[in-house]
Amino acid sequence: MATVDYPLDRPPVKDTEFSFSQALYSWVATVDHKRLGLMYIVSALLFFVVAGIMAAVIRLQLMFPENDLVGPATYNRLFTMHGTTMVFLVGMPMVAGFSNYLVPLMIGARDMAFPRLNAFGFWIFLFGGLLLYYSYIGGGGLQGAGSAPDVGWFAYAPLSEGAFSRGSATDYWALGVMVAGIGSIASAINVIATALCMRCPGMSLSRMPVFVWVMLIDSWLIVVALPPLTAGQIMLMLDRHLHANFFDTQAGGSAVLWQHIFWIFGHPEVYILIFPAFAILSEVIPVFSRKPLFGRPAMVGAVVAIGFISLGVWAHHMFAVGMTSWSNSFFAASTMFVGIPTGIKIFNWTATMYGGKLRLDTPLLFCCGFLLQFLVAGLTGIMLGVAPFDWQLHDTYFVVAHFHFTLLLGLVFGLFAGIYYWYPKAFGRMYNEKLGKLHFWLFCIGANLTFIPLHFAGMLGMPRRIYTYPAGRGWEGWNMVSTVGVFFQAAGILFFLWTMVRSAFVGEPAGDDPWDGWTLEWATSSPPPEYNFEKLPVVRSSRPLWDLKHPHDPDWKFE
Amino acid sequence: MLNPVIALLLQVQVPGVAEHRVTDIFTPLASPAAAEKNIAMLTIAITTAIFVVVGGLILFTIFRFRRRPGDDLHQEPPQVYGSNQIEAAWTIIPLLIVFILIGVSARVIAAVQNASPPKSTLHVTVIGHQWWWEVYYPDYGVRTANEIHIPANIDGQTATYLTLQSADVIHSFWVPQLSGKMDLIPNRNNYLWIDPKDPGVYVGNCAEYCGTQHAKMLLRVIAQTPADFNKWAADQRKPQEENAQAAGAKAAFESLSCISCHAVRGTSAAGRFGPDLTHLMTRQTLAAGIMVNNGRSLRDWVNDPQYPKPGCFMPSMKLTNQELDQVVAYLQSLN
Numbered sequence: 001m002a003t004v005d006y007p008l009d010r011p012p013v014k015d016t017e018f019s020f021s022q023a024l025y026s027w028v029a030t031v032d033h034k035r036l037g038l039m040y041i042v043s044a045l046l047f048f049v050v051a052g053i054m055a056a057v058i059r060l061q062l063m064f065p066e067n068d069l070v071g072p073a074t075y076n077r078l079f080t081m082h083g084t085t086m087v088f089l090v091g092m093p094m095v096a097g098f099s100n101y102l103v104p105l106m107i108g109a110r111d112m113a114f115p116r117l118n119a120f121g122f123w124i125f126l127f128g129g130l131l132l133y134y135s136y137i138g139g140g141g142l143q144g145a146g147s148a149p150d151v152g153w154f155a156y157a158p159l160s161e162g163a164f165s166r167g168s169a170t171d172y173w174a175l176g177v178m179v180a181g182i183g184s185i186a187s188a189i190n191v192i193a194t195a196l197c198m199r200c201p202g203m204s205l206s207r208m209p210v211f212v213w214v215m216l217i218d219s220w221l222i223v224v225a226l227p228p229l230t231a232g233q234i235m236l237m238l239d240r241h242l243h244a245n246f247f248d249t250q251a252g253g254s255a256v257l258w259q260h261i262f263w264i265f266g267h268p269e270v271y272i273l274i275f276p277a278f279a280i281l282s283e284v285i286p287v288f289s290r291k292p293l294f295g296r297p298a299m300v301g302a303v304v305a306i307g308f309i310s311l312g313v314w315a316h317h318m319f320a321v322g323m324t325s326w327s328n329s330f331f332a333a334s335t336m337f338v339g340i341p342t343g344i345k346i347f348n349w350t351a352t353m354y355g356g357k358l359r360l361d362t363p364l365l366f367c368c369g370f371l372l373q374f375l376v377a378g379l380t381g382i383m384l385g386v387a388p389f390d391w392q393l394h395d396t397y398f399v400v401a402h403f404h405f406t407l408l409l410g411l412v413f414g415l416f417a418g419i420y421y422w423y424p425k426a427f428g429r430m431y432n433e434k435l436g437k438l439h440f441w442l443f444c445i446g447a448n449l450t451f452i453p454l455h456f457a458g459m460l461g462m463p464r465r466i467y468t469y470p471a472g473r474g475w476e477g478w479n480m481v482s483t484v485g486v487f488f489q490a491a492g493i494l495f496f497l498w499t500m501v502r503s504a505f506v507g508e509p510a511g512d513d514p515w516d517g518w519t520l521e522w523a524t525s526s527p528p529p530e531y532n533f534e535k536l537p538v539v540r541s542s543r544p545l546w547d548l549k550h551p552h553d554p555d556w557k558f559e
Numbered sequence: 560m561l562n563p564v565i566a567l568l569l570q571v572q573v574p575g576v577a578e579h580r581v582t583d584i585f586t587p588l589a590s591p592a593a594a595e596k597n598i599a600m601l602t603i604a605i606t607t608a609i610f611v612v613v614g615g616l617i618l619f620t621i622f623r624f625r626r627r628p629g630d631d632l633h634q635e636p637p638q639v640y641g642s643n644q645i646e647a648a649w650t651i652i653p654l655l656i657v658f659i660l661i662g663v664s665a666r667v668i669a670a671v672q673n674a675s676p677p678k679s680t681l682h683v684t685v686i687g688h689q690w691w692w693e694v695y696y697p698d699y700g701v702r703t704a705n706e707i708h709i710p711a712n713i714d715g716q717t718a719t720y721l722t723l724q725s726a727d728v729i730h731s732f733w734v735p736q737l738s739g740k741m742d743l744i745p746n747r748n749n750y751l752w753i754d755p756k757d758p759g760v761y762v763g764n765c766a767e768y769c770g771t772q773h774a775k776m777l778l779r780v781i782a783q784t785p786a787d788f789n790k791w792a793a794d795q796r797k798p799q800e801e802n803a804q805a806a807g808a809k810a811a812f813e814s815l816s817c818i819s820c821h822a823v824r825g826t827s828a829a830g831r832f833g834p835d836l837t838h839l840m841t842r843q844t845l846a847a848g849i850m851v852n853n854g855r856s857l858r859d860w861v862n863d864p865q866y867p868k869p870g871c872f873m874p875s876m877k878l879t880n881q882e883l884d885q886v887v888a889y890l891q892s893l894n
Contacts, residue, residue: 072771072870152768158745159728159770164689249745255729256744289624295641320731320740320767322723322749325672329665336657340650347649348641350617356636358625371617379606386660388667389599391739392584392592395731395766461582461735463766466774470849473582550635558640 031115032530036122037101038426041419043126044093051085052493054078056486059450063483065471075467076150081132083153084173088180089129091273091407094415095222096121096187098276099215102422103191105521105528106209108200108537113193117186125183132176141168149173152465154266155236157247157258162240171240174233181226188219188226195219200520202539207559209519209542210293213300214279217307218272224311225268232261256321263314271310273407277374277414278303278345281367284421285349287517288364289356292543292555295348302341302348309338319390328387335385342378346371362436366417369444370410377405380455395465398458404451416443416496423500424514428526429507435499439492446488453478518543582735582762589712589755591671591738598667605656671739674752677716681709684722687730687743687765690772690871691834691847701795702824704834705847708791711782712754723749728770734763734780742767755782762848771870777848791841798825799837799893808889811882820873823893833873839893846871858887 027035058078061069070078100118104111112118132149139146146167151160160170195216199208208216236258238244245251247258286293293299315323315331323331349371358364380402384390393399416439423431457478462469469475513522522545524533541547541555587593685707686693694703709719723732725743732751733740741751755761765776783791802809809826812818818828824837842852846868850856859866862883864873878886 072774076768076771076773150771156729156768159768164728164770252746254746256747290635292638292640294639295646298641298646321742321744322747325665325668328668328672329661332664332668333661336660340653340657343653344646344650346613346617348646350613350620351641351645353620353624355639356624357630358621360621360625368617368621372614375610375613375617379610382606382660383599383602386598386602386664388595388664388671388739389602391671391741392595392599392735394740395768459584461584461733461763463733463764465768466764468774470777553638555638 031111031119033100033104033112033115033118034426034528034530036118037097037099039122040093040097040100040125043129044090044097047085047089047093047129049493049497051082051090052490054082054085056490058082059483059486061467062469062479064480065469065476067468070467072467073147073150076152076465077148079465080149080152080173084132084149084177085129086407087153087269087273088177089125089132091411092180092184093125095215095218095272095276096125096184098280098415098418099191099219100187101426102521103194103212103215104198105425105524105532106212106519107195107198107203108520108533108539109194109198110532110536112190113198114190118190121183121186121190123183124186125180128176128178128180128183131179132172135169135172135176139167139169139172141166141171146170154262155258156262157236157239157253157255158249160236160240160258161248161250163248163250171237174236178230178233181230184222185226188222191215191219192223200536200539207539207542210282210296210299211279211519214275214282214303217303218275218279221268221272221275221307221310225265225272228261229265229269232258232265235261256318259318259321260314263317264311266317267314268307268310270403270406271306274411274414275303276418277370277411280414280418280421281349281370283519284363284367284417285352287421287515288359288361288367289353290359291352291356292518292546293348294351294354295344296542298344299348302344305341306338309334309341313338316385316387316390319387320394332385332387336382339378339382339385346375346378361420361433362431362440363417363421365437365440366413366420369440370413370417373405373409373413373448377402377410380405393458395463396458397454397462397464400464401451401454401458404447404454409447409451413444416440419500421515422521423503424507424510425521425526425528427504427507428510429503429505430510430514431503431507432499435495439495439499441492442488442495443492446485446490446492449485449488450482451485453481457482513545516549518546520544523548582764584735587736588757588759588761589737589753591751591753592736594667594671595739598663601663602660605660609656676720676752677718677754679710679717681717681719682722683707683709683719684724685732685743687723687725687727687732687769689727689770690765690776690868692776692778693726693834696792696795699792699796701792702822702835702837703795703842705777705844706779706781706842708781708783708788709753709755710785710788711758712756713758713784717785718752718754721751721753723751729767730765730769730776731767732763732778733766734761734778736761737763737780740766753780755780758782758784758787760843772868775847775849775868775871777844779844779848781843794841795838799823802892805889805892808885808892811885812889815878815882815886816876817886836890836893839890841894854887854891857890858883861886861890 061067061075135148139148146169149169149172151165151170155173158164195212235246239246239248245253247253247255249255282293282299313331313334315327316335319328384393384402420431420436457475460474462475510526512526520537523537541559543555547554547556585596587596682697684695684697692705694707710717712718723741723743725745730743731740732743737753737755738751741749759782761780763778765773813827818830820830820833822829822835844850845852845856845860849867863875864871865875
C-alpha cells in the first residue's frame with residue numbers, strides 16, 4: 001500500500017476544522033454545482049422573504065378603502081419591486097438552483113459542463129439583484145428625483161422614458177434585471193450542454209429523467225426568450241441617455257413596440273417560471289404514488305409543445321392596445337391552444353396517482369395543492385384568453401388573482417414540494433414532518449384566502465396597481481378577506497423557515513434514500529460528495545434504482 | 560379611514576339623473592358590454608364544468624388511493640406506464656372545447672370591433688393626461704374634462720364613437736357597464752363605441768398604470784336624453800358669460816399663475832396643461848372624479864391639491880386667504 005504524500009506546507013484539513021474565513025472562501029470560490037445550486041436557492045428564498053414583506057404591506061394598504069398606510073409613491077415602488085423581485089430574483093434563480101443541484105446528479109455526471117461559467121452565472125445574478133435593490137439608495141440620481149423604480153415590472157414606455165421617470169430609478173431596473181438575466185442565460189447554456197453531453201453510460205435521451213427533460217426545454221426557452229428583453233432594455237437605456245427615441249413617443253417613438261418586445265420575452269417567461277414546478281411534480285408524484293409517471297413520452301411532448309406555443313401567444317397581454325380583429329383572434333386562439341398540453345400534464349399527473357399508494361407527506365401535499373390550484377389558474381387563463389372577456393378583465397384584480405394562482409399557488413407550491421423532497425439529500429437530515437404539514441396547511445389556506453376573493457374584486461371592476469380605492473363599489477369585503485389571508489401565509493412561511501434551519505442541525509439522519517426513490521441522485525450519499533459518484537453509474541432504463549431494487553421485474557424489460 | 564371628500568361623494572345625487580355607482584362587468588347597460596358579458600357567461604359555464612369534473616377526479620384520486628395504516632409497505636402497486644388511447648381521449652376532447660371557444664371569440668371580437676356606426680353618431684375625442692381626462696367634441700367645438708356627456712340610445716339608433724388619444728403616457732378607458740377597455744396611447748388613435756340605453760351616470764377608472772396618481776383617475780360618462788344632451792352641448796358651446804359681480808375675482812384669477820395651465824374660453828386664461836375650466840360649475844366632480852364639485856371642496860382643492868391627490872401636477876400655489884376667496888368666487892361664477 002502506497003503512502004499518501006502530502007505537500008509539507010499544506011497539511012490536509014477536514015471540513016469540520018475550517019475556520020470561518022476558510023469556510024467563507026470555500027463557498028465564494030466554489031465551482032461545485034451542488035454548492036452553487038444551494039446558493040441560488042438560498043438567495044432566491046431571501047429575496048422571496050423580502051418580496052413577501054412588500055406584498056404584505058401592499059395588502060395592508062388595500063385592507064380598507066381610502067387607507068393611508070403608505071402614500072402613492074411608496075406603494076408604486078412596492079408593487080414594482082415586488083413583481084420584479086419575484087420574477088427575476090426568485091423565479092429565475094429557482095430555475096437555475098434546482099437544475100444546478102439536480103441535473104448532474106440525475107444524469108450521473110460529476111459536475112456541470114462548465115463549472116466556472118456556473119459560478120459566474122450565480123455571482124452575476126446575485127449582484128444584479130443587489131444592483132436593483134441599491135436603487136433605494138442611488139435611484140435619486142443627480143436630480144434627486146427618484147428612489148426605487150416605480151414603473152411596474154413590465155415598465156411600459158413611455159412611462160419609463162426620461163420625461164416621465166426622472167432620476168435613475170428606471171436605469172437601476174433596466175441594468176439590474178439585465179445583469180441578473182446574463183446569469184440566467186449563462187446557467188441555461190450550462191444546463192443544455194450538461195444534459196446533452198454529460199449523461200452517464202446507458203442514459204439515452206429517452207431514459208433521461210423527466211425533471212432533466214423539462215429543465216432542458218426550460219433552458220432552451222430561456223436562451224430564446226431572454227435576449228429580446230435584454231435588447232429592449234438596452235434600447236430603453238439608449239432612449240434614456242442618448243435619445244435614441246425607440247419608445248419615446250414625444251419624439252415619434254412607439255409605445256406599442258416596447259409592449260411587443262417585452263411580451264415576446266414576457267410570455268415565454270411565465271412558462272420558464274412554471275416549468276421547474278412541472279419538473280418537480282414529475283419526480284415527486286411518481287415516487288410518492290409508487291408508480292412510474294403515466295404517459296412519459298406524452299409528458300415530455302407536452303412540455304415541448306408548451307415551449308413552442310408559448311413563443312406565439314405574447315400579444316394576449318395586448319388585447320386592449322387596439323390591434324386589428326384578426327390579430328386579436330389569432331392571439332386568442334394561440335392562447336387557448338396552450339391549454340391543451342397543459343391539460344395533458346394535469347391529466348397525466350392525476351393518472352400517475354390513480355391506482356397508486358399515495359404517501360401524503362409534505363412533498364406530495366404540496367403537489368396535490370399544485371394540481372387543484374394550477375387547474376384553477378389554467379381555467380382563469382382560458383377566460384382571459386377569450387379576448388372579448390379579457391377586454392373587461394384586463395388589468396383588473398382578476399388578472400392579479402390569475403397569475404398569483406399560477407405562480408404562487410402553482411409555482412411556489414411546486415418549489416416547496418421540491419425543497420421538502422430533496423432536503424434530506426442536500427443536508428443528510430430529515431425535515432420535521434409535523435412542521436412541514438403545518439406549513440402546508442397554513443400556506444394553502446392563506447394563499448387561497450388571499451387570492452380567491454381578488455377574482456371577484458376584479459370582476460366588480462377593481463383595476464390593478466391602484467394604491468387606494470373609493471368605498472361603495474363592493475370591493476371592501478373581498479379586499480378585507482384577502483388581507484386576512486396574508487397572516488396565514490406569513491405564519492406558514494415562518495414554520496417553513498424554522499424547520500429548514502433547525503432540521504439542518506438537529507433533524508434525524510435521513511440516509512441516502514429516504515423516499516425509496518428511482519433516479520440516480522438517491523444512489524449516492526446524502527449529502528453527495530463533491531465528485532457525486534465514486535463510480536459513474538450505468539443505467540438501462542428511465543428508473544435505474546427501480547431496476548436495482550426489483551431485479552426480477554426491471555423496467556428495461558418494458559422499455 | 561374614510562377621506563371626508565369621498566364620504567361626501569357617496570351622498571351626492573344629481574337631481575333627475577340615476578347614478579350607477581357599480582362597476583360590475585356582469586350588469587352591462589350598453590351593447591359592447593352586453594356582448595362581452597354573454598361570451599363571459601359561456602366561458603364561465605364551460606370552465607366551471609371542466610373544474611368540477613377534473614377537480615373532482617383529482618380529489619377522488621387523492622382520497623381513494625391514499626396510503627392507509629394497514630397497507631403493506633413492501634407491496635408496490637401495479638406499475639402502469641401509460642395508455643395511448645387514454646392520451647388521445649384527453650387530447651381530443653379539450654381540442655374540441657378550444658375550437659368552440661375560438662370560434663365564438665372570433666365572432667364577438669369582429670362584432671364589437673368592426674361594428675359600423677349607426678345613423679346618428681356622436682364623435683368624441685378623449686385625451687388621457689397624467690391623471691385626468693380631456694374631452695373634446697369636434698362637432699360642437701366644446702372642450703371639457705373628466706365627465707363625458709353623451710346622448711342615450713333611446714331610439715336604438717344612437718351611438719357614441721370615442722377617439723382615444725394620450726398626451727403623455729398610456730392610459731386605458733374603462734367604464735365596465737358600457738364596454739371593455741381600450742388603451743389611450745400617445746402617437747396613436749384608438750376607437751371605442753358605447754350606446755347606453757338608459758340616461759344616467761356610469762363610472763369607471765383609468766385601467767392602465769400611468770404613474771403616481773393612477774388610482775385617482777376616475778371617469779364618468781353621463782348619458783342624457785337627446786334633448787338634454789343638445790341643451791347641454793349648446794350651453795357648453797357659449798363662451799363664458801361675464802359676471803359683473805365676479806369682475807374683481809376674475810381679475811385676481813387672471814393675475815395669478817392659474818392661467819399658465821388652465822383655460823377659460825373667452826378670457827385671457829389660455830393654458831392647455833390642465834383641464835379647461837370653462838363652465839366649470841356644470842361639472843359634478845373635481846380632480847378626475849375624486850371629490851364632489853362645490854364651493855367648499857373647490858376651496859380645499861385650490862388651497863392644496865397635494866392633500867387629496869398627492870403627486871398630482873397641480874401645486875399648492877400658497878395663496879393668501881383673500882386670493883383663495885377670490886379664485887374660488889371666480890370659479891364658482893363659471894356656470
